[in-house]
Amino acid sequence: MTPADRPRRSALYLPASNAKAIAKARTLPCDVVILDLEDAVPPEAKDEARAAAVAAVAEGGFGDREVVIRANGLDTAWGADDLAAIAGSRADAVLVPKVDGPEAIARYEAALAAAPAAMQLWAMIETCASVFALEPIAATARTGRLAAWIIGTNDLAKEMRAQLTPGREAFLPFLSMAVAAARAHGLAILDGVCNEFRDLDAFTAEARQGMVFGFDGKSLIHPAQVDPCNLVFSPGEAELAWARAVIAAFDQPENRGKGAIRVEGKMAELLHLDQAQRLVALAERIAARP
Incomplete structure (x- = not known):
């Protein structure tokens, strides 16, 4: 880290x-x-x-x-x-x-x-x-x-x-x-x-x-x-659930290379993917603390 x-x-x-x-x-x-x-x-x-x-x-x-x-x-x-x-x-x-x-x-x-x-x-x-x-x-x-x-x-x-x-x-x-x-x-x-x-x-x-x-x-x-x-200042469960859904959706073969997709009825762009990845990484670092 x-x-x-x-x-x-x-x-x-x-x-x-x-x-x-x-x-x-x-x-x-x-x-x-x-x-x-x-x-x-x-x-x-x-x-x-x-x-x-x-x-x-x-x-x-x-x-x-x-x-x-x-x-x-x-x-x-x-x-x-x-x-x-x-x-x-x-x-x-x-x-x-x-x-x-x-x-x-x-x-x-x-x-x-x-x-x-x-x-x-x-x-x-x-x-x-x-x-x-x-x-x-x-x-x-x-x-x-x-x-x-x-x-x-x-x-x-x-x-x-x-x-x-x-x-x-x-x-x-x-x-x-x-x-x-x-x-x-x-x-x-x-x-x-x-x-x-x-x-x-x-x-x-x-x-x-x-x-x-x-x-x-x-x-x-x-x-x-x-x-x-x-x-x-810790990510909430609802935030993390949405973030993980965005990451998973962009990782689908049919969505790779796309700039915007629909996730759970909402529009998600690549900037939302960046935000989602940062949020999940922060949650993982917090969880790793003793």
Whole structure:
């Protein structure tokens, strides 16, 4: 499985300084664990959190979960040390905050020059400036480490002075454009966090909204959000039944070479075949997880 093929339905943030939370993350069914050195860690604990994150990655025990370390920005007192430490770790990726444009990606690429070639660069898309630079930021993936985006709706709301309503009306154009820019350049993209960790119905509604927009998954702030998130971003039985029917129909000798056929009373084109194959492959990868 290549990095781009991996299921990323649920990405759980946890403070890298919290050993108990890290231990619990090793038992949770999330696809991605994000050891946070930034927002979740106060200034006086930054150095300790950095050492703890690197040690946790070295210790392992995360199974087939991707392990990502979120660094402080290079414009902070801790960013350069964070990037140097992460570059020497076994983390799958480093997540960097508040990327405004392709120049910021270039600075992070330079800071990771000594990192293993397999280490990915993930970026938080969470500033007003990034809204107007989505395509050039995404285009850097063609020649560098950039592999995924995570939307930061909380930071974006703060900068915009907008309200995070249950329907996220203020952010809908931005969310759809971010997904389009990511897909144009082969990036994975995860939706922002939902602050409602006690109201799982509200969380599920927001996750479904993200799924409709085309996100690969969602970033999470609480373990209780993992199971409903995985359910939303996993193909359903009805979807899979239709997908398998489309694949089987196009595989019939009489349909080979055709651009459009009838399947169970519906028109199916080759683009639907591509979608069906992707959906079935995703379901198989999810099923193969321990």
